Amino acid sequence: MKGTSGSSPPNKGYLTICHCAKVFSSVESTVLAKGRDTMASETSGYELSIPEGKTWVHLRFSRSMPMKQTRATVKQAIDLASEHGLSSYLVELTHSPADVGSIEQYQFIHGDLVEFGLSQFSRIALVGAEGEPSPAFAETVFRNAGYSCRLFHDLDEATRWLQSQAGPKI
Numbered sequence: 107m108k109g110t111s112g113s114s115p116p117n118k119g120y121l122t123i124c125h126c127a128k129v130f131s132s133v134e135s136t137v138l139a140k141g142r143d144t145m146a147s148e149t150s151g152y153e154l155s156i157p158e159g160k161t162w163v164h165l166r167f168s169r170s171m172p173m174k175q176t177r178a179t180v181k182q183a184i185d186l187a188s189e190h191g192l193s194s195y196l197v198e199l200t201h202s203p204a205d206v207g208s209i210e211q212y213q214f215i216h217g218d219l220v221e222f223g224l225s226q227f228s229r230i231a232l233v234g235a236e237g238e239p240s241p242a243f244a245e246t247v248f249r250n251a252g253y254s255c256r257l258f259h260d261l262d263e264a265t266r267w268l269q270s271q272a273g274p275k276i
Contacts, residue, residue: 151202152179154186162194162229162268163187167202173210177218184222194229194268198261199241208243215247230255231264 153166165183167176187193206214230248234241236259248255258264 151175154179154183156186156190156192160265160268161192162196162231163190163192164196164198166198170202173206173214176206177214180219181222184219184224187228188223193225193227194231196231196264196268197233199232199234199238206240211240211244212247215244215251219251224253226252228253229268231268232257233261233264234259 151169151171155164163183163186232241241257245255245257
C-alpha cells in the first residue's frame with residue numbers, strides 16, 4: 107500500500123499522526139489527513155511510518171494480532187526500510203498484549219526475518235511495557251541472532267538510542 111495526498115478526511119474514527127513523512131496501514135479504506143502524507147486507522151492494528159527527518163522505520167502495534175498478520179506487517183516494514191535505504195527500526199509494543207509463544211518468537215526472528223531480508227546490520231529498538239516478558243525474550247533472541255537490539259520502556263529513550271546509533275544506509 108502507498109500513501110497519496112488527498113483532501114481532508116473526517117476525523118471520526120481516524121488517528122492523526124504528526125511529523126510523519128509516510129504512514130502505512132493494513133486497512134484498504136484508510137484516508138489521508140489534510141496537509142500530511144499520513145495514513146492510519148484505529149482498526150488496522152498497526153501504524154507504519156518513516157518519521158520526517160529520521161533514519162528509521164517506526165512500527166507501532168496498537169493491538170494484538172495473529173502471527174500471520176504480524177508476519178505480513180513486519181515484512182512491510184522491512185520492505186519499506188529497504189526501499190528507502192534504511193536499516194533501523196523503532197517497534198512499539200506497549201499497546202499490544204503478547205499472545206505469541208517463545209518458540210514462535212524464536213522461529214520468527216531466526217527464520218522469517220532472515221527470509222524477509224532483515225539485514226544483520228539492522229538496529230532495532232523495542233519499546234515494551236515494564237514487566238512484560240515477551241519483549242524481553244525477543245530482545246534476547248534478537249541479540250543471540252546477531253542483531254543490535256535493545257529493549258526500552260520509554261519511547262524518547264529509544265529514539266535517542268536510534269539517533270546516536272544510526273544504522274548505515276543500505
